[in-house]
Amino acid sequence: MEKQFEILTETIQDIKSLISTFNATLVNIEKRLSSLEKMDSIEHRVEVNQxxxxxxxxxxxxxxxxxxxxxxxxxxxxxxxxxxxxxxxEDIIILKTK
Incomplete structure (x- = not known):
């Protein structure tokens, strides 16, 4: 039973890691988008946006x-x-009925 809890804990850690990676990517995208607001020329904006x-x-x-x-x-x-x-x-239920 302890091994199952350990495996479940590992799975939770994997999910947390995925969420953390996704959050880091979103922060990077937000930084890039905020830098777009600071550009001056239309041509430069179009080029950088692409x-x-x-x-x-x-x-x-x-x-x-x-x-x-x-x-x-x-x-x-x-x-x-x-x-x-x-x-x-199921095993626990069977043992309880014996």
């Missing part, structure tokens, strides 16, 4: 790919833990 938008798009795609695979992995781990917990509960 570069920033493509960078943002690529970053978001990488994050999405990484998160979807990691979230899929976490979901599989959670499913297996739920099955183990259900089996443990």
């Amino acid at each position: 570069i920033d938008l493509s960078d943002i798009k690529e970053s978001l795609q990488r994050i999405e790919e990484k998160q979807s695979s990691e979230i899929h992995h976490i979901n599989r781990r959670l499913d297996s833990h739920l099955v183990k917990l259900a089996k443990a509960e």
Whole structure:
């Protein structure tokens, strides 16, 4: 049972790590967007916006790919833990009835 709690704790840490990575990326995007407000010329804005938008798009795609695979992995781990917990509960019920 302790091992299951340890595995569940690891899973929670993985989720926290994903959220932290996503937050860091959002902060970076916010900084880039705030710098856009300070630009002077229209041509420069258009040029930088195109570069920033493509960078943002690529970053978001990488994050999405990484998160979807990691979230899929976490979901599989959670499913297996739920099955183990259900089996443990079933064993406890069987032992109580004996």
